[in-house]
Amino acid sequence: MGAPAASDAPLEYAVDELLADGPYEAPLVAGQVRCHGGFDAEGRYRSPRTLQRAPAIRAWQAQLARDGHELLAIDAALMPPQYPNVEQAKLLLREGVRDPVVRRLTIISIVEGFGAIIRDVKVPDLAALVVEPIEGTALAHLRGGLFEAHARDEAGYRDEGGHKQMWEAARDLALENPRIPGDVLMRMLGQGPGRRRERRRALPRLDEALETMLATMAQVLAVEVFAMGAFDWGERLLSDPEVSANPEAAGSLVSYIRSDESPHVEYLRSALSEVSARSLRCVDGGTIPGREAVRVLLHATLRGLTRERREEQRQAIRESLLDSMQAHAQPESLLERYDALESAWTPPAKTGFEPETPEA
Amino acid sequence: MRLLVRLYRSLRIAATAARVYLLYKLPAWGRRLLRRPEPEDLDASHERAARILLGTALSLRGVTIKFCQVVATRADVFPPAVIEVLKQCHDAVPPQPFPRIRAHVEAELGRPLDQVFRAFEPEPMAAASLAQVHRAELLDGTPLAVKVQYPDIEQIVRTDLANMRRVCAVYEFFDPQPLELRPLVKELTNHLALELDFLREADCADRVRELFARDGTVVVPEMHREWSTRRVLSMQLVDGIKITEKEKIQAAGLDPADVVQELMRIYTRMILAAGFFQADPHPGNLFVQPDGQVVLLDFGLSKELPEGFGLGLFELMFSMMTLNESAMIRAFQELGFETKNGDPSTFLLITRRMMKRSDTGRFEGEFTEQMTDELFDAIRENPVVQVPSDFVLVGRVFSLLSGIAHTLGSRANVLEAMGASTG
Numbered sequence A: 001m002g003a004p005a006a007s008d009a010p011l012e013y014a015v016d017e018l019l020a021d022g023p024y025e026a027p028l029v030a031g032q033v034r035c036h037g038g039f040d041a042e043g044r045y046r047s048p049r050t051l052q053r054a055p056a057i058r059a060w061q062a063q064l065a066r067d068g069h070e071l072l073a074i075d076a077a078l079m080p081p082q083y084p085n086v087e088q089a090k091l092l093l094r095e096g097v098r099d100p101v102v103r104r105l106t107i108i109s110i111v112e113g114f115g116a117i118i119r120d121v122k123v124p125d126l127a128a129l130v131v132e133p134i135e136g137t138a139l140a141h142l143r144g145g146l147f148e149a150h151a152r153d154e155a156g157y158r159d160e161g162g163h164k165q166m167w168e169a170a171r172d173l174a175l176e177n178p179r180i181p182g183d184v185l186m187r188m189l190g191q192g193p194g195r196r197r198e199r200r201r202a203l204p205r206l207d208e209a210l211e212t213m214l215a216t217m218a219q220v221l222a223v224e225v226f227a228m229g230a231f232d233w234g235e236r237l238l239s240d241p242e243v244s245a246n247p248e249a250a251g252s253l254v255s256y257i258r259s260d261e262s263p264h265v266e267y268l269r270s271a272l273s274e275v276s277a278r279s280l281r282c283v284d285g286g287t288i289p290g291r292e293a294v295r296v297l298l299h300a301t302l303r304g305l306t307r308e309r310r311e312e313q314r315q316a317i318r319e320s321l322l323d324s325m326q327a328h329a330q331p332e333s334l335l336e337r338y339d340a341l342e343s344a345w346t347p348p349a350k351t352g353f354e355p356e357t358p359e360a
Numbered sequence B: 001m002r003l004l005v006r007l008y009r010s011l012r013i014a015a016t017a018a019r020v021y022l023l024y025k026l027p028a029w030g031r032r033l034l035r036r037p038e039p040e041d042l043d044a045s046h047e048r049a050a051r052i053l054l055g056t057a058l059s060l061r062g063v064t065i066k067f068c069q070v071v072a073t074r075a076d077v078f079p080p081a082v083i084e085v086l087k088q089c090h091d092a093v094p095p096q097p098f099p100r101i102r103a104h105v106e107a108e109l110g111r112p113l114d115q116v117f118r119a120f121e122p123e124p125m126a127a128a129s130l131a132q133v134h135r136a137e138l139l140d141g142t143p144l145a146v147k148v149q150y151p152d153i154e155q156i157v158r159t160d161l162a163n164m165r166r167v168c169a170v171y172e173f174f175d176p177q178p179l180e181l182r183p184l185v186k187e188l189t190n191h192l193a194l195e196l197d198f199l200r201e202a203d204c205a206d207r208v209r210e211l212f213a214r215d216g217t218v219v220v221p222e223m224h225r226e227w228s229t230r231r232v233l234s235m236q237l238v239d240g241i242k243i244t245e246k247e248k249i250q251a252a253g254l255d256p257a258d259v260v261q262e263l264m265r266i267y268t269r270m271i272l273a274a275g276f277f278q279a280d281p282h283p284g285n286l287f288v289q290p291d292g293q294v295v296l297l298d299f300g301l302s303k304e305l306p307e308g309f310g311l312g313l314f315e316l317m318f319s320m321m322t323l324n325e326s327a328m329i330r331a332f333q334e335l336g337f338e339t340k341n342g343d344p345s346t347f348l349l350i351t352r353r354m355m356k357r358s359d360t361g362r363f364e365g366e367f368t369e370q371m372t373d374e375l376f377d378a379i380r381e382n383p384v385v386q387v388p389s390d391f392v393l394v395g396r397v398f399s400l401l402s403g404i405a406h407t408l409g410s411r412a413n414v415l416e417a418m419g420a421s422t423g
């Protein structure tokens, strides 16, 4: 993150280069599971597939700055607080009500894993759809290694675990192989109606595949930025000796995951900024400013995530909370204490990506 | 049941077994006498054997059909040529004469037919292994589908199962390297006990309806319990386009790709999330309505999975789709797969074989028929692996679904069907 340092790294990479790893002195083993990344000679954790990917992203960002374009950023104030928050989660664990926390950690691990869908996003012929040249940009390397690296980071690859497995290990280390509540998937899988039927075009003039790709990238970027809240939460909770059986190991796993995420945020910011700095060809033969397209999509996704989505999730978690508390000796008083710890939050009025011209 | 009928059934089953057995063994003996090598390709014999079985099954109904159905599901044990033929055992069962059916329904409901129904069609709309289905109308005009078990079916099933156990015992005695048939018969016995209780079927239908109550995307016929017994099931008559009729689906303005995707979502929700599912998605049991809602029928074979099994399956599918070898091996173990020699490296072999695909192509979130088939091929080639029986049922569901997807010319993106958008 931070201001892009002056960079003399190249702007063009082959797929294998962006996926290149190591060298590591020691592998990362989470619980029993061999995971990605590893440790250098000083024992510092090094993220996977960053040997060239990290300098590449810095070089693309430096190029963007040289051309006088801004690097877009999502305001951290938009990030909804975690529910249950750290204090609430600790209260539940202290009182022996473990299911809600186990459920939350498991859902985080699964959502991380689903990040791998990024490799299935269809990338249309960008050279044809973007008016200005795109050589030497992150945008030109999406299919060429960036999406694939991202997918492998999230869901693991071959004999190495990824974030999904690292979260599972952190959970199992901290809470000593807890029983996973049987309803975890019930709350997140296959709730209808299917997505295809909901499909709505925000930018009907745009090539459909291009819109889908940009919308997915906007969505994933927002989720990645907001995930920082989940990392803070996870790290604080799982490294707290009062509730964690393995504070050291579990806490550092979460911190490794956090550092792996930074390239995801950065390449997505770069590519979307590169689109913003260009114009897009429409199916009707005209063009629209990339800046407008990106803003429309980011605005929609941020509004969704900070409003309906946040409230839906809070409600769903609360419902299951009540069930899980039934085994407790005094569920009512526990619930009262729990609610007293809630952090009040209202989403900021603006996403920062409001349309700049009055909407048609 | 009359002695003669019983004797006839026993003989038919024994004779069929003998014919199938000899079909394999005669050429082998001949080859041994002439010192010829074993032929590479047994497919022709497999197919003939399967046809003999199917012929007997269709004329005897009852357990023999069910047996064929079960064999058709065991892609982990039987060669593809057999499975192909035995898949057909769902069609073409001759119905029972109406007077028998009528008497049976009246005995079950404890009153004459016309005191319950304004109309009851003598011609069944479908006849299957254990029951046939008649269109009917209640006195108030409500249209119904009434599923009636064949009279005598319970005895037929009992005799058939006994015969089958005997045939298996004889076969295992004679064959030095027998296929393991007895576990199949046991599985069959369990399924049949469930399927013959229509009140349980009504309960299962209600559970699945409840699961999708908030969606408005799935139709499960309402059960009319006042006119149902263990042997007669009265339910709402629903209609729709048979799920494999691609042209009609398109003519209704629906995209077959959406139908496939929706079907996959419905089954992943039942199997992975709820752990309770209608385990029989053959095309006769699935309709699509013009508004895109999917109709599920036939809850006779519904199954409750043990706790944690859905999550284990999710892990297996997810690790396959994300090319995560080690997670896949862990998932096999969590699901209760076992190697007979206790050596887990067999899982690695199977997994590697699945992963080979990634060098040639990409999964694109698909859990395709090839993947299911390949998994079962890999398991069959590694006979030291023991497959948990729940997995067999689930595997069958996914291969039936991919068959439907194939017919509709589309593939489901399972990651998407699982609801990958949930963040």
Ligand SMILES: Nc1ncnc2c1ncn2[C@@H]1O[C@H](COP(=O)(O)OP(=O)(O)OP(=O)(O)O)[C@@H](O)[C@H]1O
Pocket: B090, B125, B126, B127, B128, B129, B130, B131, B132, B133, B145, B147, B221, B235, B236, B237, B238, B239, B280, B284, B285, B297, B298, B299, B300
């Ligand atoms: N409620 C209904 N409305 C309309 N048609 C129905 C209904 N119930 C059953 N049918 C039709 O009758 C056929 C047979 O019903 P069903 O599958 O329940 O019988 P079965 O004896 O369990 O068959 P199977 O051999 O599949 O086990 C179905 O495939 C369907 O075409």
Ligand SMILES: [Fe+2]
Pocket: A112, A115, A153, A154, A163, A257, A261
């Ligand atoms: Fe991640």
Ligand SMILES: [Fe+2]
Pocket: A115, A154, A224, A261, A264
């Ligand atoms: Fe990420």
